[in-house]
Amino acid sequence: MQRSLLSLPLNFSLRNKLFNAGFRVIADLQRLTDSELIHEAGVSQQDVLELLQAVRGEGGDAWSSSTSLELLQKEGESRSIVSFCSQLDEALSGGVPVGKITEVCGTPGVGKTQLCLQVAVDVQIPPCFGGLGGHVIFVDTEGGFLLQRIEDIAAAVVRHCSLLVEDDEQREGILTFTVETILSNIYVVRCNDYIEVLAQLHLLPDFLLEHPRTCLLVIDSVACPFRHIEVVSQRTQLLQSLGLQLTNLAIRYNLAVLVTNHMTTRLQGSQSQLVPALGELWGHAPTIRLLLQWLNSQRVAIVVKSPDHMEAIVQYQITSDGLRDVDESV
Amino acid sequence: FRCDVTTRSSCGSPPFTSFQLPLFFYLPVDSVGHAPEPFPILSLADFLSEVVAPTSLPTARFSSVPELFGVPALDLQRLSGLSRTDVQLLLSAAAATCRPHPAVSAVNYGGLASNLRLSVGCPVLDQLLRGGLPVGGVTELSGESAAGKTQLALQLCLSVQLPVQYRGLGSGAVYVCTEGSFPVTRLYQLISEQPRLRTDVPESVVTSLRFSDQIYVEHAADLDSLQACLSRRVPLLLARGLVRLVVLDSVAALFRSQFQADDWLERNRQILRLGAKLQQLTSDFNSVVLVINQVTDVFDSSNRTGPVMPQVVPALGLSWSNQVLIRLMMRRLQRSVHRGHQRSAVRQLVVEFAPHLSRGGQEAAVWREGVRGLVTVSHGQDET
Numbered sequence: 001m002q003r004s005l006l007s008l009p010l011n012f013s014l015r016n017k018l019f020n021a022g023f024r025v026i027a028d029l030q031r032l033t034d035s036e037l038i039h040e041a042g043v044s045q046q047d048v049l050e051l052l053q054a055v056r057g058e059g060g061d062a063w064s065s066s067t068s069l070e071l072l073q074k075e076g077e078s079r080s081i082v083s084f085c086s087q088l089d090e091a092l093s094g095g096v097p098v099g100k101i102t103e104v105c106g107t108p109g110v111g112k113t114q115l116c117l118q119v120a121v122d123v124q125i126p127p128c129f130g131g132l133g134g135h136v137i138f139v140d141t142e143g144g145f146l147l148q149r150i151e152d153i154a155a156a157v158v159r160h161c162s163l164l165v166e167d168d169e170q171r172e173g174i175l176t177f178t179v180e181t182i183l184s185n186i187y188v189v190r191c192n193d194y195i196e197v198l199a200q201l202h203l204l205p206d207f208l209l210e211h212p213r214t215c216l217l218v219i220d221s222v223a224c225p226f227r228h229i230e231v232v233s234q235r236t237q238l239l240q241s242l243g244l245q246l247t248n249l250a251i252r253y254n255l256a257v258l259v260t261n262h263m264t265t266r267l268q269g270s271q272s273q274l275v276p277a278l279g280e281l282w283g284h285a286p287t288i289r290l291l292l293q294w295l296n297s298q299r300v301a302i303v304v305k306s307p308d309h310m311e312a313i314v315q316y317q318i319t320s321d322g323l324r325d326v327d328e329s330v
Numbered sequence: 331f332r333c334d335v336t337t338r339s340s341c342g343s344p345p346f347t348s349f350q351l352p353l354f355f356y357l358p359v360d361s362v363g364h365a366p367e368p369f370p371i372l373s374l375a376d377f378l379s380e381v382v383a384p385t386s387l388p389t390a391r392f393s394s395v396p397e398l399f400g401v402p403a404l405d406l407q408r409l410s411g412l413s414r415t416d417v418q419l420l421l422s423a424a425a426a427t428c429r430p431h432p433a434v435s436a437v438n439y440g441g442l443a444s445n446l447r448l449s450v451g452c453p454v455l456d457q458l459l460r461g462g463l464p465v466g467g468v469t470e471l472s473g474e475s476a477a478g479k480t481q482l483a484l485q486l487c488l489s490v491q492l493p494v495q496y497r498g499l500g501s502g503a504v505y506v507c508t509e510g511s512f513p514v515t516r517l518y519q520l521i522s523e524q525p526r527l528r529t530d531v532p533e534s535v536v537t538s539l540r541f542s543d544q545i546y547v548e549h550a551a552d553l554d555s556l557q558a559c560l561s562r563r564v565p566l567l568l569a570r571g572l573v574r575l576v577v578l579d580s581v582a583a584l585f586r587s588q589f590q591a592d593d594w595l596e597r598n599r600q601i602l603r604l605g606a607k608l609q610q611l612t613s614d615f616n617s618v619v620l621v622i623n624q625v626t627d628v629f630d631s632s633n634r635t636g637p638v639m640p641q642v643v644p645a646l647g648l649s650w651s652n653q654v655l656i657r658l659m660m661r662r663l664q665r666s667v668h669r670g671h672q673r674s675a676v677r678q679l680v681v682e683f684a685p686h687l688s689r690g691g692q693e694a695a696v697w698r699e700g701v702r703g704l705v706t707v708s709h710g711q712d713e714t
Contacts, residue, residue, distance in 0.1 A: 006413065007413045007414070007415055008415070009415050009419060107635060107648065107651070108635075108648075108651045108652055108654065108657070108683060109635065109636070109657065109682060109683025113685045114685070117685075137433060138436075142467065142609075142655060143464075143466035143467030143609075143612070143613060143655050144467070144655060144685045145436075145439075145685075146464060146685050146686040147436070147439050147445050148460055148461075148686045149685055149686035150436060152686075180437060183435070183436040183437040183439075184435050184436070184437040185435070186435065186436040187433035187434065187435055187436070188433060188434055188435075188436055188439060189431070189432070189433045189434075190431065190466070190613065192609070192610060192613050192614065193610075194399075195396040195399050195400070195428060196428070196429065198399040198425075199396075199399060199424070199425035199428050199429045200425070200429060202399075202421050202422055202424075202425040203422065203425050203426065203429060206422075207433065223652070224609075224652075224653070227602060227652075228602060228603075228606045230599065234400065234401075237401070237402050237405075238400070238402065240402070241402035241403060241404070262652040263648065263652075264648065264649070265647075265648060274648075277652075293634070294634035294635065294636060294637065295634070296634075297637035297638065298637070318688075320688060
């Protein structure tokens with residue numbers, strides 16, 4: 001209430017008029033009615049409406065505290081996106097969580113983009129089949145979003161769901177759940193450098209206003225554009241603010257954020273070790289970190305960082321239908 | 331309310347001094363909530379004067395609008411003295427000017443260039459690649475010497491010139507040689523035999539094309555000249571639509587000779603820079619970029635890159651592999667195969683990784699007319 005009027009997103013002339021009339025903080029406006037305000041400040045009715053919108057819009061951000069019990073209940077309701085590899089979903093107690101940042105690291109060719117494509121299709125599974133029915137914004141920095149592959153994965157998921165149809169609600173749901181609708185709900189942005197990625201993220205709130213059903217943001221990969229920044233200090237600063245921005249987006253708009261990262265070699269004395277790229281400071285941004293690698297002749301996913309789960313190693317395979325469990329029979 | 335103006339804005343308006351109001355601005359209506367038409371590229375001064383009232387943003391520090399994103403928002407706030415919301419509005423306006431293309435729904439992706447594939451020239455090999463090489467990512471082809479990599483690259487230089495309906499791209503190719511000379515004799519042999527290879531294309535189409543006219547050969551002996559070539563001549567050819575295939579033969583040669591063992595930091599930086607350049611060429615101009623690489627023996631068997639432990643891996647290590655979208659390898663097998671009077675050692679083209687392809691291989695042979703996949707017939711004899 002003591003918030004300065006000047007911090008509100010109002011236009012130049014309106015701010016001018018209010019200031020000249022002597023209003024400084026939001027509390028000053030409260031004791032007046034509309035017509036008194038129009039008379040005192042010399043503003044129009046339209047201006048008053050705009051002012052009210054701005055105040056109300058910003059007022060929503062006012063701090064409201066909640067108890068831990070309320071937070072625990074909210075956690076229980078929070079949703080996850082399945083990945084069709086049941087062992088991986090179990091290790092993450094449900095799948096890729098909404099409202100948090102999940103990072104997937106791995107060497108080239110191990111399946112990071114495949115996981116992103118699979119999750120981008122799975123998030124759209126209708127609620128009658130136990131999914132979220134949400135839309136996707138896919139930021140592609142490497143060119144890995146290829147239509148042939150996403151069509152394969154979408155067709156397999158539709159086939160899977162059509163085999164599960166039991167009641168009328170599901171029968172209705174499957175009618176609108178087709179490969180074409182799945183593709184139409186994935187919005188792809190091809191970004192060539194870090195500036196385009198940051199610009200796109202800045203414009204994301206406007207996009208989310210137009211597409212309120214979006215609940216997944218995928219960035220494949222975040223390493224590619226940022227590793228091309230040569231000045232290390234600038235890179236670290238930008239990554240830090242990127243981490244904050246992604247966390248804000250995840251929490252405020254209730255999005256699941258899925259990013260992929262490369263691996264790099266770190267020398268410690270005479271030994272070399274593979275570690276996720278982008279440095280230690282970036283490592284604090286994601287809540288959950290998955291490491292994909294080859295172990296003997298199997299693909300495994302290791303949950304290396306998660307506040308809720310133990311470190312787990314899970315086997316998976318990539319078939320023509322997408323990400324799946326390894327058959328027990330093999 | 332005092333505001334101190336630290337530098338005079340270069341757009342020529344008078345600085346604000348000891349004015350009662352702090353500095354703020356209004357946004358053009360278009361940039362909030364609507365997908366704007368692509369803005370013309372504004373210089374920072376024009377941007378600030380059009381969008382923003384005179385501010386204390388030190389324009390000496392920023393020379394173009396995209397650089398506003400180069401610093402975190404908090405720093406912008408500190409540098410300009412604007413409030414948090416004002417800085418957000420400034421960044422939103424800047425984002426609208428330098429945004430990438432607006433988000434496209436994947437269902438409309440089919441019409442875009444990213445769905446194009448460049449045929450390799452043989453239907454059997456195209457089947458392995460689900461159509462051919464894609465546009466928008468770097469394809470790498472590595473293998474030992476005499477495996478047939480250059481053969482395949484030359485064949486691609488010819489197939490790119492066929493019209494789109496015959497799975498070409500209707501444009502030429504630029505071939506950047508870094509070692510040795512360009513195999514001109516072999517190219518002419520392939521051109522003369524092209525009707526024999528491309529039996530799926532009407533002969534009139536093939537003979538009407540002047541293949542050698544649309545292949546541009548560049549030489550680059552070291553990294554600096556390669557960067558110069560990729561920054562000047564190649565983009566010019568691409569921008570004019572004269573070429574849509576860029577072949578770099580080969581990338582390993584430049585790095586092997588130039589760097590000592592201790593220079594690995596600089597070497598990595600150069601690899602990243604080259605990778606960034608190639609990715610920019612492929613996505614800005616919707617072109618196919620094929621990079622030929624050599625292989626090295628495997629010393630460290632701890633980091634697996636596949637289900638089977640290989641004996642050789644592509645050169646240049648992890649920092650290069652991270653920038654490759656599709657990795658193909660060509661192996662020379664011990665067997666050979668006959669056809670009439672010709673004889674060829676059997677090769678194998680293997681998909682190591684690709685987002686849309688399963689791992690797999692296809693046997694092929696190199697004949698006078700080019701590289702052709704081998705289809706094994708049931709009674710065990712190899713036929714082309």
